[in-house]
Amino acid sequence: MAEEKRLMKGNEAIAEAAIRAGCSAYFGYPITPQNELTAYMAKHMLDKKRVFIQAESEVSAINMVYGAAAAGARTMTSSSSPGISLKQEGISYACGADLPCVVVNVARSGPGLGGISPGQADYFQSTRGGGHGDYFHIVLAPKSVQEAADLTYKAFELADQWRMPVMILADGLIGQMMEGVIFQPAIDPASLPRKPWATGHQADTHREINHISSIHLVPAELEASVRARFKRYDQIKAVESRYEEVNVDKAELIMVGYGTSARVALGAMELARKQGIEVGLFRPITLWPFPDKRLGELAAKGKRFLSVEMSMGQMIEDVKLAVNGKAEVSFYGRCGGMIPTEEEVLAEIRRILKK
Amino acid sequence: MELIYGHPKSLKPIQTKYCPGCGHGVIHRIIAEVIDEMGVQERSIITNPVGCSIWSDLYFDFDSVQPAHGRTPAASTGIKRMLPDHLVICYQGDGDLAAIGTAEIIHAANRGEKFTTIFVNNAIYGMTGGQMAPTTLIGQKATTAPYGRDPGEAGMGYPIQVCELLATLGGTKYLARGSVNNAANIRKTKQYIKKAFEAQLRGEGFTMVEVLSACPTNWGMQPVQAEEWLEGNMIPFYKLGEIKNTLAGSEGGTASSSTNGGAK
Amino acid sequence: MTEKTFMAGFGGQGIISLGQLWVYCGMKEGKEVTFFPFYGAEKRGGVARASVIVSDHEIASPLVTAPDSAVVMNMDSLPLCEEVLKEGGTLLINSSLVKVETRRKDAKVVKIPCNELAEQIGEVKIANMVMMGALSKVTGAVKLDKLEAVLKTFFPESKHKFIPMNLKAIEAGMAAVK
Ligand SMILES: Cc1ncc(C[n+]2csc(CCOP(=O)(O)OP(=O)(O)O)c2C)c(N)n1
Ligand code: SF4
Ligand SMILES: [Mg+2]
Numbered sequence: 138m139a140e141e142k143r144l145m146k147g148n149e150a151i152a153e154a155a156i157r158a159g160c161s162a163y164f165g166y167p168i169t170p171q172n173e174l175t176a177y178m179a180k181h182m183l184d185k186k187r188v189f190i191q192a193e194s195e196v197s198a199i200n201m202v203y204g205a206a207a208a209g210a211r212t213m214t215s216s217s218s219p220g221i222s223l224k225q226e227g228i229s230y231a232c233g234a235d236l237p238c239v240v241v242n243v244a245r246s247g248p249g250l251g252g253i254s255p256g257q258a259d260y261f262q263s264t265r266g267g268g269h270g271d272y273f274h275i276v277l278a279p280k281s282v283q284e285a286a287d288l289t290y291k292a293f294e295l296a297d298q299w300r301m302p303v304m305i306l307a308d309g310l311i312g313q314m315m316e317g318v319i320f321q322p323a324i325d326p327a328s329l330p331r332k333p334w335a336t337g338h339q340a341d342t343h344r345e346i347n348h349i350s351s352i353h354l355v356p357a358e359l360e361a362s363v364r365a366r367f368k369r370y371d372q373i374k375a376v377e378s379r380y381e382e383v384n385v386d387k388a389e390l391i392m393v394g395y396g397t398s399a400r401v402a403l404g405a406m407e408l409a410r411k412q413g414i415e416v417g418l419f420r421p422i423t424l425w426p427f428p429d430k431r432l433g434e435l436a437a438k439g440k441r442f443l444s445v446e447m448s449m450g451q452m453i454e455d456v457k458l459a460v461n462g463k464a465e466v467s468f469y470g471r472c473g474g475m476i477p478t479e480e481e482v483l484a485e486i487r488r489i490l491k492k
Numbered sequence: 493m494e495l496i497y498g499h500p501k502s503l504k505p506i507q508t509k510y511c512p513g514c515g516h517g518v519i520h521r522i523i524a525e526v527i528d529e530m531g532v533q534e535r536s537i538i539t540n541p542v543g544c545s546i547w548s549d550l551y552f553d554f555d556s557v558q559p560a561h562g563r564t565p566a567a568s569t570g571i572k573r574m575l576p577d578h579l580v581i582c583y584q585g586d587g588d589l590a591a592i593g594t595a596e597i598i599h600a601a602n603r604g605e606k607f608t609t610i611f612v613n614n615a616i617y618g619m620t621g622g623q624m625a626p627t628t629l630i631g632q633k634a635t636t637a638p639y640g641r642d643p644g645e646a647g648m649g650y651p652i653q654v655c656e657l658l659a660t661l662g663g664t665k666y667l668a669r670g671s672v673n674n675a676a677n678i679r680k681t682k683q684y685i686k687k688a689f690e691a692q693l694r695g696e697g698f699t700m701v702e703v704l705s706a707c708p709t710n711w712g713m714q715p716v717q718a719e720e721w722l723e724g725n726m727i728p729f730y731k732l733g734e735i736k737n738t739l740a741g742s743e744g745g746t747a748s749s750s751t752n753g754g755a756k
Numbered sequence: 757m758t759e760k761t762f763m764a765g766f767g768g769q770g771i772i773s774l775g776q777l778w779v780y781c782g783m784k785e786g787k788e789v790t791f792f793p794f795y796g797a798e799k800r801g802g803v804a805r806a807s808v809i810v811s812d813h814e815i816a817s818p819l820v821t822a823p824d825s826a827v828v829m830n831m832d833s834l835p836l837c838e839e840v841l842k843e844g845g846t847l848l849i850n851s852s853l854v855k856v857e858t859r860r861k862d863a864k865v866v867k868i869p870c871n872e873l874a875e876q877i878g879e880v881k882i883a884n885m886v887m888m889g890a891l892s893k894v895t896g897a898v899k900l901d902k903l904e905a906v907l908k909t910f911f912p913e914s915k916h917k918f919i920p921m922n923l924k925a926i927e928a929g930m931a932a933v934k
Contacts, residue, residue, distance in 0.1 A: 144789070170795060310792060315790070316791075316818075478817070
């Protein structure tokens with residue numbers, strides 16, 4: 138039987154879901170607007186005798202994650218934009234060493250220190266491999282507190298399955314708002330299967346020794362290893378891309394938005410319907426892999442698109458790549474911590490459709 | 493000339509938005525008074541850190557630079573090397589200096605960078621809402637140490653005595669620890685700051701004044717109670733005084749037992 | 757039914773707990789809910805604001821931009837609420853602290869002397885609960901029946917002794933709506 142619905146902040150729901158997903162080591166550093174996540178972990182990891190460390194910096198935290206992942210644990214770190222920038226080096230190393238872990242970005246608005254209000258301007262950094270080198274990792278974008286919890290479980294599964302960091306890209310609104318949430322049952326970390334590639338416990342099986350490393354000084358070897366990883370990326374693209382569609386069949390115009398801006402777009406869609414205008418919403422849930430195939434299909438049906446973002450236009454590049462010149466793509470965005478309103482988006486829809 | 497009652501020129505005559513009982517405002521004031529006394533307002537530059545005192549640029553009436561969290565000593569290095577005849581003040585909180593910026597402060601101090609760090613130790617992360625700092629006392633509660641700081645089983649480490657830590661570095665010339673919990677300590681702290689600023693302008697080497705300061709909001713106390721807590725808990729552990737003084741013409745050495753290469 | 761409410765007051769007036777309890781009760785009555793507090797860098801004082809939605813359907817934007825109702829707990833919040841309230845919406849005004857008339861002639865105005873009523877019950881801090889009673893009576897979005905049982909699950913055991921006082925405040929708020 139499902140558990141009772143609880144009223145929780147997104148930050149706390151992510152933390153609780155991580156604990157239930159069997160996260161046995163969490164490393165963080167304070168930063169607004171994700172502080173409740175770290176505080177929740179402090180309280181509930183410590184009382185379960187799991188590992189919680191407030192690291193001396195984000196750089197340190199991600200490298201603690203690197204170590205815990207190399208030791209075979211389900212492990213996580215969380216931060217917000219400026220701190221995620223600092224973690225990029227570690228994420229690049231984790232990708233290069235094929236280490237599974239979960240990184241949560243409760244994004245705010247930059248560049249620099251910027252502000253602490255919600256933002257979506259970390260899209261490029263998250264989806265393009267924000268550190269150095271040729272790599273990608275899965276990026277999941279929740280739109281609600283419930284989905285933040287659900288995608289957190291999923292993130293740990295995907296990380297282990299594909300041996301890569303999985304990022305949850307939320308924003309300050311998802312982190313700070315409270316909604317009802319029902320959690321899945323808890324997994325005991327001790328019940329999770331041992332990872333044969335991880336370090337430690339060699340004495341149990343007398344297996345061959347394992348090396349966790351990202352170094353390949355012979356170019357041909359490095360190329361082979363990167364190419365092997367890109368084969369895996371192709372498999373991931375084929376099976377893991379996720380999205381939600383609302384009213385796309387009837388729509389003359391399809392808005393594309395993720396996370397908070399998808400919620401705003403949904404509101405604009407309802408307002409438009411009251412005025413007799415049929416628009417739809419295409420919501421990528423995986424930002425990498427981007428659900429480009431389906432968007433391409435919709436473009437081929439002659440739809441037009443409106444990318445709605447809390448940035449100066451980042452995801453729109455993926456939308457344009459997906460439609461590949463087959464459809465017109467417009468943009469509406471706010472930045473600096475401003476959240477677009479349903480009314481503004483509706484006005485943009487009417488302007489585009491000349492209605 | 494000593495300004496005692498008047499409002500310092502180097503501080504804008506506006507009310508700060510720090511909480512009641514916060515030490516930052518008092519520390520700003522004594523810095524400004526020293527700058528006025530030295531007549532260097534137009535030659536002063538402050539690097540304001542990421543922390544509650546990020547707002548200090550609203551209050552100080554001279555130039556400021558705001559770097560990334562913890563990188564303040566690196567930025568101050570750049571400024572001071574370009575403008576060696578300026579008074580460069582590297583203002584830092586305990587999270588900024590002793591957690592994320594540990595590498596920067598140690599190496600700036602070790603290189604003997606000729607700026608002055610004002611290190612505000614309030615044993616907590618103020619701006620982000622009360623997380624554990626490297627200077628949080630054992631047993632002290634914080635949002636990320638909900639059961640109290642536990643260096644044992646929870647592995648949260650021990651409170652760091654920054655002056656004593658830096659005293660071992662050859663580049664450090666003057667390290668003092670004051671407090672702004674009462675008038676007598678404020679007066680002494682101001683003297684330390686003046687000594688440090690003067691040494692900086694003489695180009696002697698790295699100077700730092702650590703200042704114990706209350707954060708009633710995140711300690712969950714009333715201002716008066718917070719000053720009492722500081723007196724009864726912080727001062728016994730963070731000893732006040734000149735921890736190291738190897739400035740030219742001074743007798744003092746370092747108060748800590750180990751020192752290397754301090755005297756040339 | 758979808759009731760979007762904008763709540764505003766000064767820090768310390770319990771805007772956040774008012775919003776949280778409102779949506780908690782809504783959730784317990786089977787509604788979809790969201791509560792979004794505007795968070796800032798300032799620790800003390802200033803304005804406290806929250807976007808609160810209770811609905812029978814999935815909720816689109818959690819950000820309330822044209823509220824059906826606005827809770828005005830202090831003087832400073834009045835212009836803010838007047839600016840955003842939708843055409844013909846309801847202003848619930850804490851008349852203990854807001855002594856002027858609204859310039860929004862289209863609005864339905866409900867005045868509740870929250871502080872006075874709370875003081876009569878014995879604690880000015882529960883003025884927010886008085887307002888919650890009024891909000892329920894005026895909007896009907898959250899019924900607040902079976903409230904005692906719900907409050908017992910909302911508050912930790914150590915705070916249960918305050919439940920009777922909170923109930924009284926909520927009832928007083930309901931009764932104050934004419
Ligand atoms: C890279 C990065 N990580 C984290 C933060 C969030 N942050 C802002 S202030 C602060 C610490 C403040 O504590 P402290 O330095 O002790 O200063 P105080 O506010 O106590 O004066 C942190 C962690 C940030 N801005 N940037
Ligand atoms: S939170 Fe603490 S350090 Fe920050 S202004 Fe308030 S009292 Fe000062
Ligand atoms: Mg501090």
